[in-house]
Amino acid sequence: xxxxxxxxxxxxxxxxxxxxxxxxxxxxxxxxxxxxxxxxxxxxxxxxxxxxxxxxxxxxxxxxxxxxxxxxxxxxxxxxxxxxxxxxxxxxxxxxxxxxxxxxxxxxxxxxxxxxxxxxxxxxxxxxxxxxxxxxxxxxxxxxxxxxxxxxxxxxxxxxxxxxxxxxxxxxxxxxxxxxxxxxxxxxxxxxxxxxxxxxxxxxxxxxxxxxxxxxxxxxxxxxxxxxxxxxxxxxxxxxxxxxxxxxxxxxxxxxxxxxxxxxxxxxxxxxxxxxxxxxxxxxxxxxxxxxxxxxxxxxxxxxxxxxxxxxxxxxxxxxxxxxxxxxxxxxxxxxxxxxxxxxxxxxxxxxxxxxxxx
Ligand SMILES: *Cc1c(COP(=O)(O)O)cnc(C)c1O
Numbered sequence: 001x002x003x004x005x006x007x008x009x010x011x012x013x014x015x016x017x018x019x020x021x022x023x024x025x026x027x028x029x030x031x032x033x034x035x036x037x038x039x040x041x042x043x044x045x046x047x048x049x050x051x052x053x054x055x056x057x058x059x060x061x062x063x064x065x066x067x068x069x070x071x072x073x074x075x076x077x078x079x080x081x082x083x084x085x086x087x088x089x090x091x092x093x094x095x096x097x098x099x100x101x102x103x104x105x106x107x108x109x110x111x112x113x114x115x116x117x118x119x120x121x122x123x124x125x126x127x128x129x130x131x132x133x134x135x136x137x138x139x140x141x142x143x144x145x146x147x148x149x150x151x152x153x154x155x156x157x158x159x160x161x162x163x164x165x166x167x168x169x170x171x172x173x174x175x176x177x178x179x180x181x182x183x184x185x186x187x188x189x190x191x192x193x194x195x196x197x198x199x200x201x202x203x204x205x206x207x208x209x210x211x212x213x214x215x216x217x218x219x220x221x222x223x224x225x226x227x228x229x230x231x232x233x234x235x236x237x238x239x240x241x242x243x244x245x246x247x248x249x250x251x252x253x254x255x256x257x258x259x260x261x262x263x264x265x266x267x268x269x270x271x272x273x274x275x276x277x278x279x280x281x282x283x284x285x286x287x288x289x290x291x292x293x294x295x296x297x298x299x300x301x302x303x304x305x306x307x308x309x310x311x312x313x314x315x316x317x318x319x320x321x322x323x324x325x326x327x328x329x330x331x332x333x334x335x336x337x338x339x340x341x342x343x344x345x346x347x348x349x350x351x352x353x354x355x356x357x358x359x
Contacts, residue, residue, distance in 0.1 A: 002318040003345055007137050007166060007298050007336045013190030014340060019250040020243075028246045038242060039234035045249035046231070052252055052260050053168070055175050055199055062227040063240055064196035067165040069222070070182035071095045072102070073198065075129070077208035077224040078159050078180065079104045080216060083129040086143070089113055089136035090325055091163065096131075114139045114300075116293040117147075124151070128207070129159045135167035137187075138325035140300030140334065141293045145173055152177045159204050166298050169260060169339070170267045179204040185248055188297060190340035195244035200224060255339065263339045270337050270346050271296035277350050283357040287332060299335045300324065305357075307333045313356040319349060 004011035023029065031037045046061040055061070064070050075083060075098060083104050085096040088111040099106035109122045124130065130151060135142045152160045159179040164171050168183035175181065179201040186193035208224035218224065221237040230237050255263060275294060278284045278301050285302035288294045303310050307323055308330055314321055324332025337346070 002320065003341075003349070004320045005335045005337075005341065005345075005349060006320050006322045007334050008184075008187035009193050010187060010336050010338055011190060011340045012192075013251050013254070015251065015254050016191060016247060019247050022250075023243055023246050029243050031242060033236060033239050033242060041242070041245055041249060042231075042234040042236070045245050045252060046234075048249060048252035048256060049197070049199075052256055053173070053175075053199075058202050059175060060200045060205065060224075060228055060231055062198040062200060062222075062224075062231060063236055063245065064182075064198060064222065065194065065241070066196045067163070067182060067184035068094070068098075068196075070180075070184075070196050070198045071098050071163075073219060073222055073224070074131075074161050074180045074182070074204075075099050075102050075104055077211065077218045078129045078161070078204055080128060080211055080214070081105060082107065082125075082127050083131060084109065084124055084127040084158075085131045086117060086133065087111070088115060088117070088139065088141055089133065090138035091165070092131070092133035092136055095133065095163065099131075114141060114287045116141060116143060116290065118292075124155060124158075127155075127158050129161055130155060131161045131163070133163040134171060135164060135295050135297060137166040137298050137334075138300075140288050140295045140298050142167065142171075142295035142297075144292065145171065149174065149177050159201075159207060166336075167295070169255065170264055170297050172260075172264065175199065175201075185244065187336070188338045189248065189251055190338060191247050191251060192244065194241050195248060197248075198227075266343065267296055267337060267339065270341065270343055271299070273343070273346055273350070274299055274335065274337060277353075281354075281357070287328070297337050299337060300328070300332055301335065302328075302332050306330055310353070310356050314349075314352055317352050319352055321349075 083099050083106045087108050111117050111120050161180040165183045166187045168188050181199040184196040185191040226237045287300040322334035323329045
């Protein structure tokens with residue numbers, strides 16, 4: 001058995017194999033996306049997501065093809081003139097660059113990779129949209145939700161977008177304070193890639209209608225208004241990844257049965273075990289040193305002798321971890337701590353790391 005501690009795609013959630021079989025048994029890949037069967041699937045997945053994450057009833061849930069697509073859609077539908085981006089790694093920078101490509105005149109508030117924003121002197125100018133990457137997968141920096149609410153409270157006229165691609169479903173958010181929250185399913189939900197999810201507030205929908213009335217292009221088939229029109233009928237504008245939506249609804253059921261509280265607690269426990277190990281092992285250095293910002297779901301570790309050998313050694317044991325991102329490729333490893341990873345597997349990983357460094 002291979003263990004994938006990679007940060008995405010990652011190890012499948014334990015029940016996914018069974019659900020793929022049942023999808024085939026029930027001919028899910030052949031059902032029409034305009035059928036009642038599909039409408040039921042759409043309804044179940046969106047409602048179970050709302051239940052799992054305590055998303056307010058009046059918020060919309062839309063499907064995209066990826067997290068990256070969600071970034072583009074949010075900018076197209078919420079921004080006329082300018083957006084502000086908190087950038088401290090590769091994914092928050094991707095969001096910023098997307099805004100540049102769409103000519104939204106974005107402004108960047110930048111922190112060093114691996115750091116949070118408390119050491120940065122900044123003021124947020126008047127803006128339509130403030131974008132925060134809650135869990136920066138490239139560096140393992142997580143912004144505590146309270147810090148995001150503070151920004152939201154100080155800027156009541158701005159919409160707030162939050163990237164939780166690599167912290168969902170662990171991260172516990174007060175959605176009332178947020179407008180566009182998005183993730184994709186190949187990370188914390190342990191599903192195959194190919195499905196993104198956007199959670200959108202009524203305020204953001206209104207903004208997108210306002211822009212359309214002004215004559216702005218908010219996208220075509222995946223504009224908020226098209227997505228909303230079809231979502232009201234429990235459908236999607238295009239033929240979606242029906243199999244992925246089915247698997248998503250099944251894993252949501254499984255997680256509801258375990259309860260989100262239990263999932264969050266065990267994520268905390270496993271994270272504590274990981275951080276304690278790396279803090280006390282002289283072969284490793286944590287990239288994020290400030291406990292306030294250490295991600296519980298994606299942990300980035302400097303390997304003092306270089307990461308290449310250790311990644312190869314683990315691979316021989318059928319254990320897969322991610323290398324560091326870009327410039328950190330040869331010096332760091334990244335380890336995912338998602339709901340699919342059991343405490344037992346984490347122990348095995350740490351034991352293998354001990355063997356690897358003892359050589
Ligand atoms: C992986 C990731 C993305 C991109 O998601 P895709 O589904 O690959 O497009 C965006 N933001 C963060 C924080 C990520 O980890």
